[in-house]
Each structure stands twice: as structure tokens, then as C-alpha cells.
Amino acid sequence: MTGMKRIHPSAGIETTFNDPSDLEDLRRRLDKKRTQSEDGESPKRGGAGSLGLGLRIATDLIAALVVGVALGWGIDWVFGTSPVFFIIFFFLGMAAGVLNVYRTGQAIQPPSDDN
Amino acid sequence: MASEGADGHGSKGIDPMHQFEVKSLVDIQLGPVDASFTNASLWMVIVVVTICAFMLLSTSRRALIPSRLQSLAEMSYEFIANMVRDNVGKDGMGYFPFIFSLFMFVLFANMLGMIPWSFTVTSHIIVTFAMALFIFIGVTLLGFIKHGLGFIGFFVPSGLPVALVPVLFPIEVISYLTRPISLSVRLFANMLAGHTMLKVFASFVGLMGIWGVAPLVFMVGLTGLEFLVAFLQAYVFAILTCIYLNDALHMHSH
Numbered sequence: 001m002t003g004m005k006r007i008h009p010s011a012g013i014e015t016t017f018n019d020p021s022d023l024e025d026l027r028r029r030l031d032k033k034r035t036q037s038e039d040g041e042s043p044k045r046g047g048a049g050s051l052g053l054g055l056r057i058a059t060d061l062i063a064a065l066v067v068g069v070a071l072g073w074g075i076d077w078v079f080g081t082s083p084v085f086f087i088i089f090f091f092l093g094m095a096a097g098v099l100n101v102y103r104t105g106q107a108i109q110p111p112s113d114d115n
Numbered sequence: 116m117a118s119e120g121a122d123g124h125g126s127k128g129i130d131p132m133h134q135f136e137v138k139s140l141v142d143i144q145l146g147p148v149d150a151s152f153t154n155a156s157l158w159m160v161i162v163v164v165t166i167c168a169f170m171l172l173s174t175s176r177r178a179l180i181p182s183r184l185q186s187l188a189e190m191s192y193e194f195i196a197n198m199v200r201d202n203v204g205k206d207g208m209g210y211f212p213f214i215f216s217l218f219m220f221v222l223f224a225n226m227l228g229m230i231p232w233s234f235t236v237t238s239h240i241i242v243t244f245a246m247a248l249f250i251f252i253g254v255t256l257l258g259f260i261k262h263g264l265g266f267i268g269f270f271v272p273s274g275l276p277v278a279l280v281p282v283l284f285p286i287e288v289i290s291y292l293t294r295p296i297s298l299s300v301r302l303f304a305n306m307l308a309g310h311t312m313l314k315v316f317a318s319f320v321g322l323m324g325i326w327g328v329a330p331l332v333f334m335v336g337l338t339g340l341e342f343l344v345a346f347l348q349a350y351v352f353a354i355l356t357c358i359y360l361n362d363a364l365h366m367h368s369h
Contacts, residue, residue: 052301052305052344052347052351055301055304055305056297056301059296059297059300059301059304060293060297063293063296063297063300064289064290064293066296067289067292067293067296068289071289071292089285089289092285092286092289093289095286096286096287096289096290096293097293099286099287099290100290100293100297103290
């Protein structure tokens with residue numbers, strides 16, 4: 001019952017002024033809760049993301065290839081050098097895709113170390 | 116089997132893609148541009164109105180001890196404020212309004228899309244790609260404004276032998292140009308796949324008669340998962356924007 005009263009605004013202010021240690025205690029409990037909730041964030045992200053992670057790596061890989069091919073195609077179209085730049089940028093796009101996947105892999109390394 | 120079912124049931128067959136159809140509500144023709152007010156436009160308006168109503172209502176009666184609504188608004192504020200602070204740093208807080216609006220828009224679009232018979236705006240690549248392209252162009256311009264031509268150095272990894280620069284520079288540039296595509300495709304594909312899957316399994320419930328209980332139970336779990344995905348994708352969209360912003364502001368070379 002006293003807990004209920006404390007939540008009530010007017011009563012809450014009264015107890016705060018009478019008892020500063022209460023506020024200190026509340027702060028400590030809040031900080032604890034806050035760090036707990038922050039800790040709880042990362043495993044959830046990793047756990048639900050298996051499908052998402054696969055999709056992410058696939059899009060990173062394909063998107064780089066698409067961008068590379070589009071760039072090469074564009075340069076060829078502008079300079080009329082088909083298919084020189086198309087071929088060069090096809091391979092560059094593939095390399096960029098692998099680079100993307102490598103970076104994604106690096107980014108997700110820390111959580112897997114914890115588990 | 117699938118084609119048989121579609122033929123047998125005619126228009127009442129399983130059509131999981133029907134929910135993504137864009138229909139014109141009010142025809143508007145601006146010269147050669149078809150600027151009709153569609154159901155997608157309507158739902159974008161609904162999303163923005165809902166966000167405004169939520170933020171205005173929750174902050175209209177501010178109290179030291181927050182009501183549930185106020186505490187929700189404060190939570191979303193702190194969530195994004197912490198995200199920006201952690202990923203971009205103190206000087207990134209100037210971009211907080213943008214990140215917050217972006218997160219709220221994607222989150223509400225995803226969440227309102229979970230209401231039956233509603234329309235999921237973010238399940239359309241053009242919507243997500245427009246947002247991603249805006250972010251990409253904005254962030255790139257910001258990089259050049261902050262660092263001048265020195266921003267080009269972002270594409271040259273540190274400690275690289277000069278001979279390798281002509282090879283690695285285009286690779287880095289292509290990798291950078293991938294960002295708007297992967298950012299938009301990620302959100303769009305998740306929403307599209309999730310909603311299609313929900314629809315397909317939901318149609319099994321009716322088709323299987325009494326055994327439809329099994330997919331029905333599955334649907335309950337799947338709906339929960341879909342809510343998680345809706346939140347997660349909004350979170351991912353916002354955090355990636357933060358990371359891109361951080362790259363532009365502080366130019367962390369890979």
C-alpha cells in the first residue's frame with residue numbers, strides 16, 4: 001500500500017523531500033534496469049536475425065554486382081567502348097560484393113564471440 | 116497444384132500478391148505525370164497523421180510521473196537519442212530530428228501494415244528506395260561539405276600501397292554505391308516476404324477445413340514474429356542511417 005501511495009504524484013513529492021536516500025535508491029534501481037535492458041538488446045538482435053542476416057548478405061552481394069554492371073554499362077554507353085568497361089566493372093562489382101560480405105561478417109563477429 | 120487451385124477457385128483462389136496492389140483513389144494528372152492519390156498515398160498520410168496524433172497527444176499533458184502514452188513517447192525519444200549518441204556521437208544530435216522522423220515513419224508504416232485489410236507502404240521498393248536514395252545523397256553531400264574533396268580519401272583504405280589504389284578505389288566506390296540498394300531492398304524484401312507468407316498460410320486455414328487449425332496455430336506465432344520483424348526493420352533502417360551519417364561526419368576509414 002505504501003508503494004501505491006508513493007507513485008501518486010503529491011505523495012511522491014512529499015516522500016522525496018523527506019527522504020533523499022529514497023531518490024538515490026530509485027536512481028540506482030533505474031540505472032540497473034537501464035543497463036539490463038541495454039544488455040538484453042544485442043542477443044535479441046542476433047537471434048531473430050538469422051533469416052535477416054542471410055538476406056542481408058545476399059542483397060549486399062547481389063547489389064554490388066548490379067551496381068558494378070550498371071556502372072560499366074553506363075561508361076560503355078557514354079564512351080562507346082562496349083564491352084570493355086562492362087567486363088572490368090563486372091569483376092570489380094564481384095569484388096565489391098565480397099568486400100561487403102566481409103565487412104558484414106566483421107560487424108557481426110563480436111556477438112558470436114559472446115555466445 | 117498451385118495452378119490447379121487457382122483455376123478451380125477462379126477469382127477466389129490464393130492471390131497473396133493482391134494486397135500489394137496500388138489502386139488509384141483520386142485521379143490526378145499533372146501534364147505527363149500521373150500524380151493520382153492512391154491507396155499507398157492514403158496510407159502514408161494515415162501513417163504521418165497517426166505519428167503526429169501520437170506525439171501531440173502524448174506530450175499535451177506533460178507530467179513528472181508520465182502517463183502510459185507519455186512514457187511511450189519518452190521511450191521512443193530516448194531509444195533514438197541513445198542510438199544517435201552511440202553511433203554518431205554528440206555532434207550527431209543535430210541530425211536527431213531527421214533520424215527520429217525516419218524511424219517513426221518506417222515503424223508506423225510497418226506496424227499499421229499489420230492491421231488486416233490495411234496497406235503496407237514499406238512493402239513497395241519505390242517507397243523504401245526513395246527514402247534510401249534521399250539518405251544516401253544527403254549523407255554523401257554532407258561528407259563533401261564537411262571534408263571538402265578530402266572525403267574522397269574515405270574510399271582509399273589507410274596503409275594501402277599506391278600501386279593498389281587504382282584497383283581498390285573503384286571497388287570501394289562500388290561498395291559505397293551499394294548502400295542505398297541494400298538499405299532499401301532489406302526493408303522492402305522483409306515486409307514483402309513476411310506479408311506474402313502470412314497471406315499464404317492464412318489461405319491454408321480455409322482450404323484445409325477442420326485441419327485448418329494447424330496453420331491457424333502457426334499463424335498466431337507467425338503474426339508475432341511479423342511484429343518483431345516490423346520493429347526490427349525500422350530499427351535496422353534507423354541504425355544504418357546513423358552509421359552512414361557517422362561515416363560522413365567522422366570519415367572512419369575502413
